[in-house]
Amino acid sequence: MLSKKEKGLIKEIWERLSPVAEDIGSEALLRMFASYPGTKTYFSHLDISPGSSHLHSHGKKIVLAIAEGAKDISQLTVTLAPLQTLHAYQLRIDPTNFKLLSHCMLVTLACYLGEEFTPVAHAAMDKYLSAFAAVLAEKYR
Amino acid sequence: MVEWTDFERATIKDIFSKIDAGAVGAAAISRCLIVYPWTQRYFGSFGNLYNAAAITSNPKVAAHGKVVMSGLEAAVKNMDDIKNTYKDLSVLHSEKLHVDPDNFKLLADCLSIVVAAQLGSAFTGDVQAAFQKFLAVVVSSLGRQYH
Numbered sequence: 001m002l003s004k005k006e007k008g009l010i011k012e013i014w015e016r017l018s019p020v021a022e023d024i025g026s027e028a029l030l031r032m033f034a035s036y037p038g039t040k041t042y043f044s045h046l047d048i049s050p051g052s053s054h055l056h057s058h059g060k061k062i063v064l065a066i067a068e069g070a071k072d073i074s075q076l077t078v079t080l081a082p083l084q085t086l087h088a089y090q091l092r093i094d095p096t097n098f099k100l101l102s103h104c105m106l107v108t109l110a111c112y113l114g115e116e117f118t119p120v121a122h123a124a125m126d127k128y129l130s131a132f133a134a135v136l137a138e139k140y141r
Numbered sequence: 142m143v144e145w146t147d148f149e150r151a152t153i154k155d156i157f158s159k160i161d162a163g164a165v166g167a168a169a170i171s172r173c174l175i176v177y178p179w180t181q182r183y184f185g186s187f188g189n190l191y192n193a194a195a196i197t198s199n200p201k202v203a204a205h206g207k208v209v210m211s212g213l214e215a216a217v218k219n220m221d222d223i224k225n226t227y228k229d230l231s232v233l234h235s236e237k238l239h240v241d242p243d244n245f246k247l248l249a250d251c252l253s254i255v256v257a258a259q260l261g262s263a264f265t266g267d268v269q270a271a272f273q274k275f276l277a278v279v280v281s282s283l284g285r286q287y288h
Contacts (some may be wrong), residue, residue: 027266030266031266031270033266034266034267034269034270035266035269035270035273035274103250103253104269106250107253107254107257107264107269110254110255110257110258111257111258111260111261111262114258114261117254117258118193119168119172119175119176119193119196119197120175120193122172122176122254123172123176123193126176
């Protein structure tokens, strides 16, 4: 459950990071591929080497979707409806992988924000990313 | 037996030489108690854990952080036999403390995030992977004596 304060905090952080969506997204993906090699199996059709245009555009896409959801967290199911369909019927990524990317996203934020990524911000962000992942997987079955 | 590459060995030793162990330990335990509040169930004797500020300034939390870090330092010194180094600790956590081993992973995740915040861009994807592999071995060794 996200409090009003937490929703505000999350919205503010993603608003600030949207301009560097590409950097954050590609870094989170690279971290995930390094720590959890099994996740690479979903990207056999793309070039995911560091610096590749595929990696950067894909990272950007993911972060912008997360930032979009953060603008009005109470409307997450509405905002993510098209992505829900995409993930359920086409991508069919095993939902355990969402946790892995979420963790790497948190690590990326910690590296970027340092001290500013306080325990309270960390808790709020973890809750938001879990909610995001849960909504994304809603149409799976 | 766990196979460590030269990069992994060097990275782990490097991380532990760079970080402020006391600060990292305290910060990681605090984060765990704040981000995953159900973990507070194991710390009934710690007093005030009512909110993030209380947890962060709680001296018992900080002291426990030091205990955890010395455990990790023992693993760094015995990287080739963490399993046996942790045998008694595993029995302790299972038989005496009754800690659900899933919690070890939660603390490990918090440790990664705290170290990332401290090291910044030096905590690259490869460094993270090595650190997380080390923590995974520690977590597995801690859970080994449960039955």
